[in-house]
Structure formats: structure tokens, C-alpha cells
Amino acid sequence: MKTPIAITGLGSISPLGSNAEEQWNAYQETTTKIAWEEELEAFTARLTPEGQKAIQAIRREDKNYLRIDPSVLYALYAGRIAVAQAGWKDGDFGINVGSSRGATQLFEKFFETYKERNIVPTRASPSTTLGNISSWLANDLKSTGPDISHSITCSTALHALLNGVAWLQSGMAKKFLVGGSEAALTPFTIAQIRAMKLTPTEEGTSAYPNMALNLFKKKNTMVLGEAAAVACLELGKKKNALAYVTAVGYATEMLDHAVSISNEGLCFQKSMKMALGKTDLSEIDAIVMHAPGTLKGDTSEMGAVKAVFGEELPMLTTNKWKIGHTFGASGLLSLELAINMLQEQRFIGVPYLKDKTKDQALNKIMVNAVGFGGNAVSIIVEKA
Incomplete structure (x- = not known):
């Protein structure tokens, strides 16, 4: 790259916590945030109770937020933190925040209604489209730049970063907010992962249900978590840079x-x-x-x-x-x-x-x- 890209803001909400201090402290611990969930009959990694309360607080801010998927709310939370840290106030920035699954919880809810009553609510289409994440994020942050959503499965967030780098290097934008959001802890999603035989079972599992990087394991041990994470990108050297791409x-x-x-x-x-x-x-x-x-x-x-x-x-x-x-x-x-x-x-x-x-x-x-x-x-x- 001819010019480095400054990362001037980071925001996330995950099973690690809902602020930077909580998250870093969680990394100091050797215990996992993964737990068995009886309702789903699967290991999952949920947001912390404090994180869940923060998301519900955002949902109550606006009547429109009562009807949007948690994947959007997670992105709003993370986006607000990142933009505040970067000091972006003029709204002159682009957004590319994607998702592998999109509005999974809302889509499954609407589909259940369709199966039971053979009707689909009017808002089903706009609220379950993938572009829903970045468009609501742009509205919430009052961004006037382009807003893009995409799904490139599990590499979605880093592909968003690639897009942001390309926009900045081309001179078509001065600032870009990039990342990904996922709120897919639902029965159908878990069933899909289980059907591929990727998940661990409750029986005989160690203290670490997801044995990532353990090359001696005999079975797949992938566990699904939920989170949103975004970064503020700017072209060139910046005094407030957290790091450089x-x-x-x-x-x-x-x-x-x-x-x-x-x-x-x-x-x-x-x-x-x-x-x-x-x-x-x-x-x-x-x-x-x-x-x-x-x-x-x-x-x-x-x-x-x-x-x-x-x-x-x-x-x-x-x-x-x-x-x-x-x-x-x-x-x-x-x-x-x-x-x-x-x-x-x-x-x-x-x-x-x-x-x-x-x-x-x-x-x-x-x-x-x-x-x-x-x-x-x-x-x-x-x-x-």
C-alpha cells in the first residue's frame, strides 16, 4: 500500500463485554465465554447481561428501533462508540458494515407468521434485506456518504475493510466506517450448523467447547457467538491513530x-x-x-x-x-x-x-x- 490507513476508532459489543476496558480484562482471563444453552440445545456465546441491557436501551430510543433486527442494533451500538472515539462529527464518511446471515432473528419470526397465518407483514421485506444494517447505521450516525452492506460469509468484516481501503486510496472518500454484525443465535441457524456436523455436543466436552487451533482434536468443535465490531478508517498518518493498516x-x-x-x-x-x-x-x-x-x-x-x-x-x-x-x-x-x-x-x-x-x-x-x-x-x- 502506498499510503497507510489509520484506524482512529474501534467499537464493539460481544461476549467479551460492551466497552474496551471490559473486553481487554476478559482477554486476561483463561476462562471461556461459551456456555451450554438449554433452549437451543447447543453451546453458544451470548452478549453479556450488561451488553443485552445496552441493546435494549437503544431499542427503546426510537419507535422504529422496536421493529429492527438485533444485528442492526448491535451495529448501532458499536458504530456510536467507534465514531465518538475517532471524533467524527460532520457526517462526511462512508459506511460498509456487513453480515453473514443478516436479519436472521426477524426473518425467522416473519417466516413463522407466514407458516401459521399465510400472511407477511408489510415491513418484512425492508427490515430483512441485508442493506438494512448500513442504512440504519447511516441514519443513526447522520452519515452523508455511501452506505454499503454485503455478505461474504465469515470474511465479511475484513472484506468491508478492503472496501474501505479501496475507497480511501481512490480519493472517493476521506473516512470510512467498516465492520460486521451478527445476531444469529436462532434455532434454524443452530440447526444448519448442527446438520453440517460442525458443533460440539454437551457430553464429554472439556472446559473449552470450541477447541480452536487444537490440531489434535478428533471432532469439529465450532461454536456460534454473537457480536458487532467496527473500525473508523482514515487515509495517512493521524495523531489519534490506534494502529495502521x-x-x-x-x-x-x-x-x-x-x-x-x-x-x-x-x-x-x-x-x-x-x-x-x-x-x-x-x-x-x-x-x-x-x-x-x-x-x-x-x-x-x-x-x-x-x-x-x-x-x-x-x-x-x-x-x-x-x-x-x-x-x-x-x-x-x-x-x-x-x-x-x-x-x-x-x-x-x-x-x-x-x-x-x-x-x-x-x-x-x-x-x-x-x-x-x-x-x-x-x-x-x-x-x-
Whole structure:
């Protein structure tokens, strides 16, 4: 990249908490935020009780907010925090906040009504379209720039970042708010994941239901979480920068199966190599991996990392053991973890892994994401 991209604001709401202090404190603990949920008969990672109260407070602010999906409300909460931190007040910024599933809870509710009564409420279509997230976010933040929503499955949030970088580098925008939001803890979504045999069962599960990055596990252990996370992007050096995006990479591979990537993780190899460019491999201090907790996903990404970096690997981590897989929001939550580690100069590892961590300064961290269809993104973020 010719010009670095400053990240001047971060906002999120997740099982870690509803503010930056809570979230960082949660990362210091070795316990997971995943728990068994009887109603869904599945392991899930829900927002904290305080986070749920904050979302309900937003819902009560406006009668229109009573009728929108939680995925939109989560985005509103995260967006307000990020924009306030960045000091954006004029509304002259673009928005690209996407979601893998979109308005899942509302869609399932409307469909149940249709099955029972053979009618569909008038507001069903506008309130369940994917563009609903960014359009309401633009309305709430009084943004006058373009607002875009998309779904690129689990790499949605980092693809949003790619879009923001492109808009800024092209000169078509001065500021861009990017990220993802997911509120898909619903019976039908859980049933879909269970049908693919990706989820752990209650019986015989360890203290960490999602054994992300554990390459010795015998079964898939992916757990679904809910969250929203966004970042404020600006072109060039900024006094209030939290960190800088200095390189991006992306790739899509041809697949034999719609929900997996190749055994070699070819899309990851290509995206990481693109992001690295001519960077010396030793300069990458850590990688926040996608590592969803599935047998294929974890091993293929690890294989790709070894193919690119060889025997001298950076420190490797993920947050999915802690908060589950938040689908469209996951990439930005991984980026948030990377930025926190750069700011605090503390590496957050995976407690059940025996990998040795290095006592070194953290200056450059790579963040990976990939979704169904093998659409990988790799970002390099540097200390401000």
C-alpha cells in the first residue's frame, strides 16, 4: 500500500463485554465465554447481561428501533462508540458494515407468521434485506456518504475493510466506517450448523467447547457467538491513530465443495503472500488466525501458515476459543484483538495450547479471515 490507513476508532459489543476496558480484562482471563444453552440445545456465546441491557436501551430510543433486527442494533451500538472515539462529527464518511446471515432473528419470526397465518407483514421485506444494517447505521450516525452492506460469509468484516481501503486510496472518500454484525443465535441457524456436523455436543466436552487451533482434536468443535465490531478508517498518518493498516491481501480459490477450503489452504497462502509483499517474514510478530474450530478449517489454515512462513512461525492465536465464531463480525473482532495487543504490548495466547510465546515487542500483526467459498483476507496492522 502506498499510503497507510489509520484506524482512529474501534467499537464493539460481544461476549467479551460492551466497552474496551471490559473486553481487554476478559482477554486476561483463561476462562471461556461459551456456555451450554438449554433452549437451543447447543453451546453458544451470548452478549453479556450488561451488553443485552445496552441493546435494549437503544431499542427503546426510537419507535422504529422496536421493529429492527438485533444485528442492526448491535451495529448501532458499536458504530456510536467507534465514531465518538475517532471524533467524527460532520457526517462526511462512508459506511460498509456487513453480515453473514443478516436479519436472521426477524426473518425467522416473519417466516413463522407466514407458516401459521399465510400472511407477511408489510415491513418484512425492508427490515430483512441485508442493506438494512448500513442504512440504519447511516441514519443513526447522520452519515452523508455511501452506505454499503454485503455478505461474504465469515470474511465479511475484513472484506468491508478492503472496501474501505479501496475507497480511501481512490480519493472517493476521506473516512470510512467498516465492520460486521451478527445476531444469529436462532434455532434454524443452530440447526444448519448442527446438520453440517460442525458443533460440539454437551457430553464429554472439556472446559473449552470450541477447541480452536487444537490440531489434535478428533471432532469439529465450532461454536456460534454473537457480536458487532467496527473500525473508523482514515487515509495517512493521524495523531489519534490506534494502529495502521499497512498491507492487505485477498484470494478466492476454486473449490470442490461449497463450504470448505483446500487441504493446503491455497486461498490463505495467496492472501498472506499478497499482504506480505516484500516484507521480511521475521517482521511479523504474531498472527490472529481465523481458526473456526473445525477440523478442516484449522488444519488447512495452519498448513498455509507453515507453507508461507516455514519453520520459524510467528506467535499464533485466535479468540474463537473465548467467544465462539461470530461469522460476519469475526474478522473485525480479530483485528480488534490485534490492535489491543499492539497497544498493550501483551500477547494473548490460547490457554490450552502448549506453544511457546516469545518475549518480544509487538510491532506488526497479521489478521486472517476466510468464509464459505474459500474467500480469504489477510491484513497487516502495525503499532501506531
